[in-house]
Amino acid sequence: MNPAIETKELCYAYEDGTTALDHITLSAGRGSITGILGANGAGKSTLFLNLNGVFTPKSGQVLLDGQPVKYDRKGLAALRRRVGIVFQDPDDQLFSADVYRDVSFGGVNLGLEPKEVRRRVEEALERTGTSALRDRPTHALSYGQKKRVAIAGVLVMEPEVLILDEPTAGLDPQGVTEIMRLLVQLRDSLGMTILIATHDMDIVPLYCDYAYLLGGGRVLLEGTPDDLFANPEALRANHLRLPRIAHLMEVLRQADGLDTHGAPATIGAARREILRLLKEEEKV
Numbered sequence: 001m002n003p004a005i006e007t008k009e010l011c012y013a014y015e016d017g018t019t020a021l022d023h024i025t026l027s028a029g030r031g032s033i034t035g036i037l038g039a040n041g042a043g044k045s046t047l048f049l050n051l052n053g054v055f056t057p058k059s060g061q062v063l064l065d066g067q068p069v070k071y072d073r074k075g076l077a078a079l080r081r082r083v084g085i086v087f088q089d090p091d092d093q094l095f096s097a098d099v100y101r102d103v104s105f106g107g108v109n110l111g112l113e114p115k116e117v118r119r120r121v122e123e124a125l126e127r128t129g130t131s132a133l134r135d136r137p138t139h140a141l142s143y144g145q146k147k148r149v150a151i152a153g154v155l156v157m158e159p160e161v162l163i164l165d166e167p168t169a170g171l172d173p174q175g176v177t178e179i180m181r182l183l184v185q186l187r188d189s190l191g192m193t194i195l196i197a198t199h200d201m202d203i204v205p206l207y208c209d210y211a212y213l214l215g216g217g218r219v220l221l222e223g224t225p226d227d228l229f230a231n232p233e234a235l236r237a238n239h240l241r242l243p244r245i246a247h248l249m250e251v252l253r254q255a256d257g258l259d260t261h262g263a264p265a266t267i268g269a270a271r272r273e274i275l276r277l278l279k280e281e282e283k284v
């Protein structure tokens with residue numbers, strides 16, 4: 001899969017000298033959902049702020065479509081238009097008086113014709129299921145509604161890459177499913193490339209195509225969710241737990257290794273069936 005966005009040996013240090021990213025090399029395939037996992041302080045937010053040009057790397061590169069980002073005015077404006085970021089706390093993102101004005105802000109800021117802004121706002125509201133909230137004051141929305149409105153505000157800029165810091169944090173189970181279905185829909189219908197930083201291990205096997213485990217500003221592991229969860233010790237060492245489904249899979253995988261005369265095939269089929277049923281339940 002062609003990478004839409006990648007980093008090569010990316011390093012970043014804060015002014016006080018804290019090294020937050022230490023030679024990070026990763027890539028997100030076009031039209032895929034990539035999970036960025038890691039304990040508090042692993043470097044996820046710092047990585048995202050480098051990916052959309054809020055931070056300038058100390059060394060190494062960020063590449064979009066294989067082209068290194070240019071850190072001049074024009075290059076940064078293009079990067080921020082093509083890579084949208086949704087912050088963990090929607091209150092950091094919403095500042096207009098009402099939903100419609102908030103969602104339209106990015107389009108107006110891009111200098112788009114009013115008609116085009118209206119078209120994009122309608123589409124973003126529709127996609128995020130927030131059309132009915134258009135006239136509501138942003139401060140009067142629930143947390144889950146704010147999250148969806150914050151996403152709508154970024155979609156208006158029609159980014160190719162959407163990065164979301166902890167998109168499911170603070171949401172109830174229904175809210176988690178709604179947000180993740182929205183991301184799947186953006187991937188599948190628009191071919192959008194999506195990166196999510198998350199501690200929510202349960203969503204990873206269901207929704208991520210690929211994932212990286214960060215720790216201490218480095219990439220510790222990468223692979224499909226199945227690859228990653230085959231290494232539960234690394235997750236536990238990084239304060240993460242196995243997803244409930246992967247925990248079950250681990251038990252079944254161990255059983256797979258047993259000499260049980262024909263049972264391994266059955267157990268392998270059972271693992272696949274469990275994942276299929278869960279995905280069906282979640283309508284992934």
Ligand SMILES: Nc1ncnc2c1ncn2[C@@H]1O[C@H](COP(=O)(O)OP(=O)(O)OP(=O)(O)O)[C@@H](O)[C@H]1O
Nearest residue numbers: 014016018020038039040041042043044045046047
């Ligand atoms: N403004 C700052 N000044 C100095 N150090 C910082 C600053 N912000 C973050 N750091 C440090 O950089 C490292 C990476 O932090 P970062 O916030 O990127 O981690 P994270 O994986 O996003 O954590 P969390 O899951 O808690 O959001 C940590 O050691 C953190 O203490």
